Amino acid sequence: MTEQQRVLGFFGGSGVYSMDALENPQRLEIDTPWGQPSDALVKGKLSGVDVVFLARHGAGHTLPPSNVNYRANVDAMKRAGVTDLVSVSACGSFRDELAPGTFVIVDQFIDRTSAREKSFFGPGFVAHVSMADPVCPALAFALATSCAALDIPHQRGGTYICIDGPHFSSRAESHLYRSWGCDVIGMTNMPEAKLAREAELPYASVAMVTDYDCWREHDGPVEVGLILETLKQNTANAARLIADLAPRLGATRRPSPLGVETALDMAVITPPEARDPEIMKKLDAVAGRFLKR
Template sequence: MNDTVIGVIGGSGIYEIEGLEGSEWVAVDTPWGEPSDRILTGSLNGVRMAFLPRHGRGHVHSPTTVPYRANIDALKRLGVTDVVSVSACGSFREEMAPGDFVIVDQFIDRTFAREKSFFGTGCVAHVSVAHPTCARLGAVAAEAAEAAGAKVHRGGTYLAMEGPQFSTLAESRMYREVWGCDVIGMTNMPEAKLAREAELCYASVAMITDYDSWHPDHGEVDVSEIIRTLMGNAEKGRALAAGLPGRLSGERAACGQGCDRALDHAILTRPEARDPEFVAKLDAVAGRVL
């Protein structure tokens, strides 16, 4: 099998990984436009890594305008095999307190203004996202987070909202009490779906900054409080990223969950009916099967 190449997508407050050997910010061209930023490449403990600041350095992209397809395509082009997403989130659970980390394993996608698939007219495909994150990679991320000093909750459902505004009180109560969600954020969808289409193992680490607006003792979301918590989380988030190479071997076995073979039976369009120009755009994400 190919060697492991770790991709880290950093959320709010995390704009680089320190200590990379041979580090270089590289520009990657994709058929889906420019990624959020140049990508920081290098190696750590002998493992190749690629770091992408989701919002761009300086936080220039809103959750809606993040170029999700270009980001995932660019990581795939760089040879990334395993993606760990780190993002700031609100919590719907008393026990999941600000400062804690949650290893997300399920999503409810309420976004509506984003392109959510690499496939479409000219080449149709349907992948399964019943289990949208990679359990193996999530366990590794949990271990790295704990080693970084974070309190970690293994498992949780992430409500992906469009944003950029925070939830109304009624929405917050519904997501928590009726839908049973655990955390809320604005960026992991369609990111997780696109990673699956690109046959990348994907793990999501939610760094809790607040209690959204449902909590009777905390009231509405306070951005100043979020930023203060975010800065503390960011240090642990960077330490988490630095701890990944020591837990992922260079020689990579096939994913037991099948993330790296998600397209085996997904493409429905007959070869003779496929649009050659559209198929050419899929060279990185789907080249293995096309």
């Protein structure tokens, strides 16, 4: 694949519900075979780059993490022409050096969710995508470069553990996840990253630290009221980051170094004659390139 026009997609998490800097914004009401996405998508331009934004929790933050329709959200992004996906979300920290206000450019995930639909595929059409390297290094590099240019405290690389929520961790869980080598904890990046890979969309995540979880017992438990002020600061920095990232990446793109754009070529195991035609219809967007080969 040679250069193509970039359409940069953003999932906005807690505190990031809109992109006011978008030029000529248009609301896109997109229906998907997987149900309704969290909200209407908003498409516009930033510094000449096509951008699509979706508030992951919906307008007014009405959707808790396990009620987000992740399949519909990723499918809608694909239908809107998105070529690269960036997640912006709040998280807790397991490291002293990752203080509230720090942005972690995640490169690994541990999925501890259990109550979510995690794949577009299933009985009648089976695929096993590789998740060894879940984050596109080109997107991650650009995010880290923008953070550095803007003097936003950040760390390139880190392991994000995703839990169902909506409850915060117990102290025992917090200490356990620290012992596993996790850097941050959140409730939304899984199965989002897995679905993005199935949809052949390069994905990167900016985890914005709001608190230290509850492993630092002298800090007290995590409470929403205590993190709102940090959320405001993080939201302002996220807007600056997005505004810098779009022109840094540019209006044209080259393939991901991981070959994400052809991930299904090595993932689908069900032969054409055995594939369920009804499932194939539902996959018209996320697996359109593969199915048209």
